[in-house]
Amino acid sequence: MRQQVESFDMYTDQQNMLQEVLHGLAQPQKVLQAKYFYDQTGSELFEQITQQPEYYLTRTEIDILSEYQSAIADCIGPVHTLIEYGSGSSRKIKSLLSSLHQLEQYMPIDISKDFLIQSAHQLSKDYPSLRIKAVCGDYSAPLLLPVEEKQKKVIFFPGSTIGNFHPQEAADFLQQSSQLLEKGDGFLIGIDTKKEASVLHAAYNDQAGITAQFNLNILRHINGSLNGTFDVDLFEDVAFYNEQQGRIEMHLKSRIDQIVTIADQRFTFKKDETIHTENSYKYSQEEFQWLAKQNGFTPIRCFTDPQHHFSVHYLEKTRV
Template structure:
C-alpha cells in the first residue's frame, strides 16, 4: 500500500510483462488468433477509448450517463445506504461522480483498473473533489483473483458501468458475476450497465466510426505489443474490422491482415494469410430478460432496472 494523499491509498498488483507475453503467444497460436481485450487499455488505449465515448456514433456511454443523470434519485433510493463502493474498470471516472455526489453515507471508494497511470490520475482528481471519502486505488486485473482492501463493516456495492460485461463470453460472464457475488454479503448489491439488442446499423456504426477513432484504438493494441513484448507487427498491413454477429448476439472486433505475412515475437513466428484476423474483442448485447435470468443463476435477485426512452441501454441493480 502507498499513501498518495490524505484520503487516497494505492494498491499495485503489477501485471508482469512476461505473463502478458505468454498470454499473447498462446492467443496467437490458437486456431483462431485472439488477443484479450484487456490489453487494449494501456495509457494510450484508455485515452482513445475516452475519445470513442464522445463520438456521435457511440451511444452506450452517452445513453448510460443520461440514465444516471435522469434517474439518480431512484438509483440512490434503490441502492440505499452504502459504506463501500467498488468499481471495476474505473477509466476516467466520469460516471462515478454522480454516485459519489449522491451516496451520502459512502465512506470508501475502491476503483480497480489495469491502466496504472490512468487509474491513479483519475483517483487523485476524485480525492480532491471528495475529501471525505477514502479512495483505495487498486491497479490490477479485476478478472483475476485479487485481495481487495475492504472494510468488513457496512454495506458494499459493486459498480460495473459501460456494458463491459458484454466483453465476456456468456459462460465467462456467469463465472465473473458469481465471483463478484462472493465478494458480497447478504444485503449488498451490484449496479451494472448492460447494452441491449437493437438494429444492426446502429450497433455497427458504434464500433466503426467515421473518424476512425475506434480503428486507432484497435490498432494501438499492435503498437503496444511491439513496444512491450518485442513484436514486429507492421501496422500498415492490418485494418480494423467490426461487425454484428446476429446468431451470437454480439459485436465482434478484429484486426484483419491485408497480405500474407509473418509476425515475430522473440523466437516465435506467426503466419498470417491475407484476410486472416486477430479477434480482439466481443461485445455481447442482452435483452433485459436475458440478463436478469443470468443474474438469478449467479445468486442475485434483480431489484430494479432503468432504461432510456428508446430502450438502447439498461442499468440493473441486483441484490445479494
C-alpha cells in the same frame, strides 16, 4: 490535509500477458484478449470513442444514471464502500457520488495503471473528503481487495464492459463477484441492449476512425510491452454485428501475407486472416436478469432510456 488517494498494485505480472498473447496467437482463429487494448494510449483513445456521435453507449448510460440518481440511491440505501470495475476515467461515478448515502470510500479497479492513478487524483480534487483506494488489477481473476468486512459494499460495473466476456465467462465473473459480497450488498451494472444492427454497427465504426485506432493500439501495446514486431499499417480494423451470437466482433485483418515475431516466436499471417480482438455481447433485460439470477444475484430494479438502447441493473447478492 490527509492524503485521500492510496494505490495498490495487484497487477505486476508481465509474464502473464506474454503467456496469454502467445497462446491466443497460436489458435487456429488468432485471438487477443480485449484487456490488452488498455495501456495509457488505449485508455485515452477509449475516452475519445465515448465522445463520438455514433457511440450512444456512454452518453445514454450517463443520462440514465443522472435521470434516476435518487431512485438508484434509494435502491442501494446507505453504503460504506463503492467498488468500480474497469473505472477508466471515473466519470460515471460522479452522479452516484453526489447522491449515495453515507459513502466513505471509493475503490476504482483498472488494469491501465497510470490512467487509473491520474483519474483517482483528479477525482479527489472534486471530492476531497472521499477516501479513494485505487487498485491496479485484472478483475478477470479473483482479487484480494482491501475492503473492510461487515461494511456495506456495492460494486459498480458500467460501460457494458461485462459484454467483453463470453456468456459463460460472464456467469463465472458474476459468481466470483458475488463471493466478494455479503448479504445485503449490491451490484450496479450497465448493459448494452440488443437493437437494430445499423445502430450497433455505426457505434463501432465511427466516421472519425477512433475505434479503428483503438483496435490497432492492441498491436502497439504488444510491441511496446513484449517486444513484438507488428507493423500496425499492415493491419486493418474490422467490426460487425454477429446477430446470431448477439455480439459485436472486432478483428484486425492482415493486409498481406506476413510474419510477426513476439519473444522469439514467429506467427504467420495469410492475407485477409484476422485476429479476433474483442466481443461485445448485448443482452435484453430478461436475458441479463436470467444470467444474474443463475449466478448469485437477485435483480431489484432495471433503469433504462426511452429508446431502450441501454440498461442499468441494480442487483443484490442473493440471500441463502
